[in-house]
Amino acid sequence: MTEKTTGIDGSAIEDGVDASRRSVIKGVAIAGLTAASPLAAAGRALKQQPNDVQPANDPRARFPNDQPVQRQTWPGLQGKMTPRPDCGETGYRGSGRLAGRRALITGGDSGIGRAVAIACAREGADVAINYLPQEEPDATEVIDLIRREGRKAVAIPGDLRTEEFCRRLVARAERELNGLDILVNNAGYGWFLPDILEHPSEKFDQTIKTNLYAPFWLSKAAIAVMKPGSSIVFTSSVTAFSPASAFIDYSATKAAIVAFTSALAKQVAKRGIRVNSVAPGPIWTPMQIYFEAPGNNVENLNATTPLGRMGHPVEMAPLYVTLAEGQSSFVTGSTWSADGGRL
Numbered sequence: 001m002t003e004k005t006t007g008i009d010g011s012a013i014e015d016g017v018d019a020s021r022r023s024v025i026k027g028v029a030i031a032g033l034t035a036a037s038p039l040a041a042a043g044r045a046l047k048q049q050p051n052d053v054q055p056a057n058d059p060r061a062r063f064p065n066d067q068p069v070q071r072q073t074w075p076g077l078q079g080k081m082t083p084r085p086d087c088g089e090t091g092y093r094g095s096g097r098l099a100g101r102r103a104l105i106t107g108g109d110s111g112i113g114r115a116v117a118i119a120c121a122r123e124g125a126d127v128a129i130n131y132l133p134q135e136e137p138d139a140t141e142v143i144d145l146i147r148r149e150g151r152k153a154v155a156i157p158g159d160l161r162t163e164e165f166c167r168r169l170v171a172r173a174e175r176e177l178n179g180l181d182i183l184v185n186n187a188g189y190g191w192f193l194p195d196i197l198e199h200p201s202e203k204f205d206q207t208i209k210t211n212l213y214a215p216f217w218l219s220k221a222a223i224a225v226m227k228p229g230s231s232i233v234f235t236s237s238v239t240a241f242s243p244a245s246a247f248i249d250y251s252a253t254k255a256a257i258v259a260f261t262s263a264l265a266k267q268v269a270k271r272g273i274r275v276n277s278v279a280p281g282p283i284w285t286p287m288q289i290y291f292e293a294p295g296n297n298v299e300n301l302n303a304t305t306p307l308g309r310m311g312h313p314v315e316m317a318p319l320y321v322t323l324a325e326g327q328s329s330f331v332t333g334s335t336w337s338a339d340g341g342r343l
Contacts, residue, residue: 076286094122228272281339305340
């Protein structure tokens with residue numbers, strides 16, 4: 001079934017990353033990054049004024065690294081997490097970078113997908129989100145936040161593991177948004193399975209269908225209706241470059257997304273469509289708390305990055321916005337790393 005993004009990225013990560021793997025783009029300078037200071041009213045349009053002074057923030061201290069141990073049953077709800085992940089509800093400031101665009105985001109109810117949906121709306125885009133029916137409480141909040149920005153919001157629940165639904169999802173988003181310029185293939189699934197001899201084929205199949213088949217089907221359907229200037233952004237993972245032994249299928253799919261991004265970008269360049277991906281490290285999302293795993297606790301996850309903490313979804317959103325906007329017109333086929341310095 002479709003699921004949240006990243007989560008397990010960085011947990012139980014093994015050392016030994018060679019230089020070629022380090023070639024993934026890091027340290028990208030992003031114009032218009034999210035403001036760090038929380039603002040008073042969630043969901044209100046936040047516009048940067050010319051005289052605003054944005055203080056420098058210590059990246060180590062922007063978010064806490066003392067999350068309490070907690071568990072939920074799959075697929076998990078962001079609304080029940082402590083603390084709740086910061087997806088930019090009160091802090092992301094838009095500046096019209098996606099004005100008039102139409103975006104479809106999978107896994108848009110929570111985590112990175114939620115942060116990207118909020119950012120797109122604050123940047124002036126109309127947004128459709130896909131999610132599982134069980135995630136309706138989280139999705140309802142996102143739809144409300146998008147509408148508070150004066151943008152059109154379309155909620156499309158459903159399971160991405162069938163080609164028929166993926167085609168219907170793109171068709172409905174394109175119809176209700178009156179076009180489609182941005183596709184964010186973000187939904188993902190993963191599970192902690194440390195022994196291949198005990199790795200059930202059902203779990204392997206669910207990971208492959210969610211993380212590879214769905215983006216293939218969705219991209220195929222979207223490209224058929226997209227016009228020049230459109231953009232597709234995938235969510236890969238740090239595990240594409242530093243695979244974790246307990247996440248063999250998840251790591252494999254995320255590595256495949258990197259290759260898929262590069263190949264598809266070459267193929268659709270003649271259509272004027274750009275394709276890129278983001279490779280997050282460990283991010284505080286529901287995926288971190290919906291499965292039991294020896295050693296998978298927040299302390300270990302915080303320790304996997306040189307910054308000493310996990311990231312929050314709001315820190316990923318500016319990358320997706322930059323890759324989607326027209327100013328990045330020469331950027332295609334790339335994978336941008338955002339892993340807190342892990343690689």
